[in-house]
Amino acid sequence: MNDGTLTVEIWRGKDEGRFETYRVPHRESQTILDVVTWVQRNAEPALAYRFACRVGMCGSCAMTVNGKPRWTCRTHVSKVVSSGVVRIEPLRSLPRIKDLVADLTPFFEKWRTARGRFEPSATRADPMAPISPESPKRKAADAGIECINCAVCYSACDVVAWNPDYVGPAALNRAWTLVNDERDNDRAGLLRAVSEAGGCHACHTHGSCVEHCPVGLNPTEGIAGLKRMTLSALLKGALS
Amino acid sequence: MIRGSRRHPGFLAAMAHRISGLLLALFLPAHFLVLGLAIESEAALEGAIRWTDQPLVKVGEWGLVVLLTLHLGLGLRVLALEFLPWRDSRKTLIGVGVAASLLVGLLFIHNLG
Amino acid sequence: MIEARLYLLQRGSAMVLGPLVIIHLGLILYAIQGGLSAAEILERTRGSIAWAVFYGAFVLAAAVHAPIGLRNLAREWLAWRGRSLDYATLGFGLILLVLGLRAVWAVVGVAP
Numbered sequence: 001m002n003d004g005t006l007t008v009e010i011w012r013g014k015d016e017g018r019f020e021t022y023r024v025p026h027r028e029s030q031t032i033l034d035v036v037t038w039v040q041r042n043a044e045p046a047l048a049y050r051f052a053c054r055v056g057m058c059g060s061c062a063m064t065v066n067g068k069p070r071w072t073c074r075t076h077v078s079k080v081v082s083s084g085v086v087r088i089e090p091l092r093s094l095p096r097i098k099d100l101v102a103d104l105t106p107f108f109e110k111w112r113t114a115r116g117r118f119e120p121s122a123t124r125a126d127p128m129a130p131i132s133p134e135s136p137k138r139k140a141a142d143a144g145i146e147c148i149n150c151a152v153c154y155s156a157c158d159v160v161a162w163n164p165d166y167v168g169p170a171a172l173n174r175a176w177t178l179v180n181d182e183r184d185n186d187r188a189g190l191l192r193a194v195s196e197a198g199g200c201h202a203c204h205t206h207g208s209c210v211e212h213c214p215v216g217l218n219p220t221e222g223i224a225g226l227k228r229m230t231l232s233a234l235l236k237g238a239l240s
Numbered sequence: 241m242i243r244g245s246r247r248h249p250g251f252l253a254a255m256a257h258r259i260s261g262l263l264l265a266l267f268l269p270a271h272f273l274v275l276g277l278a279i280e281s282e283a284a285l286e287g288a289i290r291w292t293d294q295p296l297v298k299v300g301e302w303g304l305v306v307l308l309t310l311h312l313g314l315g316l317r318v319l320a321l322e323f324l325p326w327r328d329s330r331k332t333l334i335g336v337g338v339a340a341s342l343l344v345g346l347l348f349i350h351n352l353g
Numbered sequence: 354m355i356e357a358r359l360y361l362l363q364r365g366s367a368m369v370l371g372p373l374v375i376i377h378l379g380l381i382l383y384a385i386q387g388g389l390s391a392a393e394i395l396e397r398t399r400g401s402i403a404w405a406v407f408y409g410a411f412v413l414a415a416a417v418h419a420p421i422g423l424r425n426l427a428r429e430w431l432a433w434r435g436r437s438l439d440y441a442t443l444g445f446g447l448i449l450l451v452l453g454l455r456a457v458w459a460v461v462g463v464a465p
Contacts, residue, residue, distance in 0.1 A: 067244025092245075156245045162429035192354070201360040204258075204425070205321050207250030224322045230357050231364075239354045258426060265419040268449060272412075275456035278395060279463050286391035305378070312374050315367055322364070344378060351386045 006081065008035055010047065011089040014096045019087070020044075032072035032080070032088065033061050036100065049100040059150025059214070063100050064089040069155035071214050091155040107151050110167040115193035116174035121185035129183045141180040144173045144222055146215050153209035153219055165198030169209035169219035172200050176222030179229060191226075191233050192240075200226040257314035260307040267304060305348045309341035359421050366418035373411045398460040405461045412453030420446040 006026045009019040022039050033051055040047040051061040056074040063072050066080050066087050080086060094102035122129065131138055153169040154160055160168045175194050178184050194200045200223050209219040233239040246252075277284040292301060384393070398404045424442045427433040433441075 065244075067246075069245060158246065158251070159429065195354050195357040197356050199356060201356045204254055205250070205318050206254045208245055208248065211248045211250065212245065218326070220321070221326045224326070227322055227360065231361055234354065234357050234361060239357055258422075261419070261422045262426060265423055265445075268415065268419065269452055272449070272452035272456040276452065276459045278391070278459035279455070282391050282395055285395070285459075289389055289391055305381070308374060309378065312371065316371065319364065319367060319371075344382070347382050348385070351382050 006035065006077065007085045008039065009085065009087040010036070010039065010044075010100065011096075012047070012099050014098060017096070017099075019089075026077065030077045032063070032065050032070070032075045032077060032086065035077060035086065036063075036072060036088065047100070048098040056214070057148075059148045059152070062091055062150045062152050062155070064092055064155065069152040069212055071150065071152070074214060091151055093155055093157075093160045094151065102151075104149075104151055107149070107154055107168070107170070110198075111149075111171045111174060113193070113196075114167045114171035114175045114199070115186075115190045116171055116178065118178060118181070119184050119186040119189070121183055131182055137180040137182060140222075140225065141177040144177040144217055144219075147173055147217055148215065150214065152212050152214060153217075156208040156212040158206060158208060159202055159204060163198065163202055166202045167194075167198050169203075169223065172203070172223045172226060173217060173219040175200075176219075176226055179226065188233070188238060191230050191238075194226050195230045195234075195239055200230065203227075253314050253317065256310060257318070260311040260314070263307055264304070264311060302345060302348050306341050306345040309344040313340045359424070362417050363421045366414045366421075369410065369414040370418055373407070373414065376407075377411065395460060399463075401461055405457060408457045408461075409454065412450065412457060416446050416449040416453060419449060 004026050006024045008022045008024045010022065011017055012020045022043050024035050024038050024043075027034070033054060036047070036049050037051075040049065049061075049063075051073065052058045054061065054073045056071060059071060061072045062069060064070075065072065065075055066082055068080075069091055070080075072088075077086065088100065090096050090100050090102040094104060094106060097103050133139075133142070147170055149170060151170065153173075157166075157169055159166050172194060175190055179187055179190050184190070203220070203223045205220055205224070207220050210217075210221075213219070230239060274288045275285070277288055291297065420442045423445060424438060427438060427441070
C-alpha cells in the first residue's frame with residue numbers, strides 16, 4: 001500500500017468477538033504500539049490495550065502480531081507488515097478480558113503449579129550462603145532468572161495451546177532456576193511438581209519458546225535439564 | 241498458511257516427526273499381518289510380496305522407507321537436544337536428518353533396479 | 354508419576370530402536386537387490402535364534418514406543434483424556450506385541 005496508510009485489523013470483544021479494520025497513517029520508525037495508540041486516540045476511544053514502560057523492559061505490551069507473539073513497543077511495523085496489512089490480537093492461549101487485553105491469571109497459576117517459588121533453607125540469622133557465580137549450577141540458574149513473565153513464550157508454545165494441563169515454558173524455566181539454586185530446600189518436591197501431568201515431560205522440544213523470547217532465554221534447554229533430573233530421580237526411586 | 245509463530249525449523253521438524261510416526265504406527269500392524277502369512281504357507285507370503293511388485297505399491301514402499309529414516313533422524317535430533325549439552329546447531333541437526341532420509345530413499349530406488 | 358515413567362519408556366525404547374532401525378534399513382536395502390521373494394527371506398530366517406532375538410527385541414521396543422507417541426498425539430490433537438485413553442494406549446501396545454511376535458514366529462519358527 002503506497003498511499004501512506006496501513007490497514008490494521010484489531011480484535012474487538014472478548015473470547016467471542018470480531019476483527020475491526022482501521023486505516024492508520026504509516027510513519028517512519030513506527031512501532032505496533034504506536035499504531036494501537038493512534039487507533040485508541042483517533043479512531044476508537046473504547047479500544048482496550050495494555051502497556052507500561054513502552055521501551056522494551058516490562059513486557060506488558062505483548063500481543064499477537066500477524067500470528068507471532070511479540071512486544072509491540074519493540075516491533076517495528078516495517079518488520080511485520082504484510083502487503084500493507086497488520087493483524088493485532090491478544091496473546092494466544094489466555095482468556096480475553098477485552099479487545100487486546102488478555103488475562104494472565106492462568107499463566108501465574110501454572111507458575112505456582114510448577115512450584116516456581118523459593119523454599120528457604122536458612123534464616124536471616126544464618127551466615128550468607130557462599131555461592132560462586134562461576135559454578136555450573138549458578139550459571140544455569142543465571143541463564144534463566146531474567147524472565148519478566150511477559151507470557152510471549154507461553155503464547156508461542158503450541159503444546160500450551162493443545163494441552164490445557166501443560167504449565168508452559170516460563171513456569172518450567174522458573175523451576176529450572178530454582179532446582180539449580182543450592183540454597184533451595186526442597187529439590188525433591190520441585191522435581192515431583194514438574195513431573196505431574198502437564199509438567200516438563202509434556203514438552204516436545206519444538207523450540208518456539210526460544211524462537212520468540214524477547215529476552216533471549218532458552219526454556220527448552222532448561223526443560224531438557226529438568227527431564228534429565230527427573231529421570232535420574234525416577235531411576236533412584238526418589239520421585240514418588 | 242502456517243501461523244506466524246510456527247514458521248521456524250523446530251516446529252516443522254516436530255511436525256514431520258509426529259506425522260511420520262503416525263503413518264508408521266498405522267502401517268505396522270499391516271506389516272506384521274503380511275509377514276504372518278508365512279504361518280499359512282510360504283506361497284501365501286510370496287503372493288503378498290508379488291502384490292507389492294505393482295508400481296504404485298513400490299512408490300508406497302519407498303515412501304515408508306523415507307518416513308522411517310526421517311522419523312529416525314528427527315528422533316535422534318530430539319534425543320540429542322534432551323540428553324546432550326545444548327548446541328545452537330540444532331537447525332543443522334534437522335538438515336542432517338532430512339538429508340539422510342533422502343539419501344536412503346535414493347538408495348532404495350537404486351537397489352530396486 | 355506416570356508421565357515421567359512414560360517419558361522414560363518412550364526415550365528408552367527410542368534408544369533401543371535407533372540401532373535396530375539402522376540395521377533393519379540396511380538389511381532391506383541389501384535384500385531388495387535383484388528382487389525380493391518369500392523363499393529368499395525364509396531360507397535365511399527359518400530356525401535362526403539370531404533373527405528371533407533381533408526382531409523380537411525390535412517388536413518389543415516398537416510395541417512400547419508407538420503407543421506412547423500416539424497417546425501424545427491423541428491427547429493434544431483429539432483432546433482425548435482420561436482412563437479410556439490409557440486403555441487404548443495399552444490396547445494398541447498389546448496388538449503390536451501380539452501381531453509382531455506372531456510375525457517373528459511366522460518367519461523363524463514355522464516349519465517349511
